[in-house]
Amino acid sequence: MSPLPSQPLLSVKNLKKHYATKFSLFGRATRVVKAVDGISFDILKGETLSLVGESGCGKSTVGKTIIGLLQPTSGEIELGGARIDNLSPDAFRAQRKRIQIVFQDPFSSLDPRMRVRDILAEPIHNFGLARNAADLKSRVDDLLDVVRLPKDAASRFPHEFSGGQRQRIGIARALAAEPDLIVCDEAVSALDVSVKAQVVNLLQDLKDRFGLALLFISHDLAIVDHITDRVAVMYLGKIVEVAPRGPLFENPLHPYTQALLSAVPTPTPGRKTSRTVLRGDLPSPANPPPGCNFHTRCPLAFDRCSRETPVLRSTGPDQMAACHLID
Numbered sequence: 001m002s003p004l005p006s007q008p009l010l011s012v013k014n015l016k017k018h019y020a021t022k023f024s025l026f027g028r029a030t031r032v033v034k035a036v037d038g039i040s041f042d043i044l045k046g047e048t049l050s051l052v053g054e055s056g057c058g059k060s061t062v063g064k065t066i067i068g069l070l071q072p073t074s075g076e077i078e079l080g081g082a083r084i085d086n087l088s089p090d091a092f093r094a095q096r097k098r099i100q101i102v103f104q105d106p107f108s109s110l111d112p113r114m115r116v117r118d119i120l121a122e123p124i125h126n127f128g129l130a131r132n133a134a135d136l137k138s139r140v141d142d143l144l145d146v147v148r149l150p151k152d153a154a155s156r157f158p159h160e161f162s163g164g165q166r167q168r169i170g171i172a173r174a175l176a177a178e179p180d181l182i183v184c185d186e187a188v189s190a191l192d193v194s195v196k197a198q199v200v201n202l203l204q205d206l207k208d209r210f211g212l213a214l215l216f217i218s219h220d221l222a223i224v225d226h227i228t229d230r231v232a233v234m235y236l237g238k239i240v241e242v243a244p245r246g247p248l249f250e251n252p253l254h255p256y257t258q259a260l261l262s263a264v265p266t267p268t269p270g271r272k273t274s275r276t277v278l279r280g281d282l283p284s285p286a287n288p289p290p291g292c293n294f295h296t297r298c299p300l301a302f303d304r305c306s307r308e309t310p311v312l313r314s315t316g317p318d319q320m321a322a323c324h325l326i327d
């Protein structure tokens, strides 16, 4: 593998997204869900970063904030060194082309009344990428070819395809904009095991072929093993560990990462196999525990953990974890 350039493509700095869900008579927020509560990470050009964690920990909120569907509560998002979180709608449009998203459910994200040809033509048209009608047609054909769908798919409707094929259409639509980064939000989670592997392989090929960066969001740590360069583990709105794939899977440092990994069914030989079983449910992000927000479920928690919030600190090359045990 060629070395990755050091200038980050995407840089997320101390991002917070809080949802006010209840208000007093005078409009003051009385219940605030801290869905994303101060996270920072970079994605390099051509890199795959996986964002993993249990359902409800804030992954989709991160994805939606990055693509501009949600406004951050605070923090900064930079693309190629320039802020994109505070742009006017017009200025954002130009940047929007560079980041595309593939959602979990291709049924609800593809307009059932549109033929595949028109679904793919829409971003090409919106971003002014085709020189003329012939170019548009050849771009649509190429996209179908790239995601390995037959040419005649162009004249069909989404419901005529299987789940895996629909997800290929969703990927083709994302590629149509010629992005630098694709956010894949649980893009393979709803697919059958064998189809899942095919779509992951496709994403891997596209990434190599087009030098794409991916933010691969998944609650399933097993699937990211096949595709990722680095992994960021989220718990209740915060990143608790970031590491390259190898160290994360072979030597996870945070007890939460260890717990997630011990739930992965087929451990690779040489990997730590001690089982860490999590107690209890994910606490509410509207009322996170004090100190380390994982302490209520951590098998290794001691008194400091309920008093003091651990910060994410460097523990080795490229590896960081937020845990008092690592001090």
Ligand SMILES: Nc1ncnc2c1ncn2[C@@H]1O[C@H](COP(=O)(O)OP(=O)(O)O)[C@@H](O)[C@H]1O
Binding pocket: 019, 021, 033, 034, 035, 053, 054, 055, 056, 057, 058, 059, 060, 061, 062, 285
């Ligand atoms: N629009 C919203 N309004 C209020 N709360 C929300 C909203 N969207 C998400 N949440 C809450 O924010 C938290 C994180 O949600 P989400 O980002 O979807 O997590 P994940 O993708 O990891 O499952 C959850 O507690 C969820 O219920």
Ligand SMILES: [Mg+2]
Binding pocket: 056, 059, 060, 061, 186
């Ligand atoms: Mg989600």
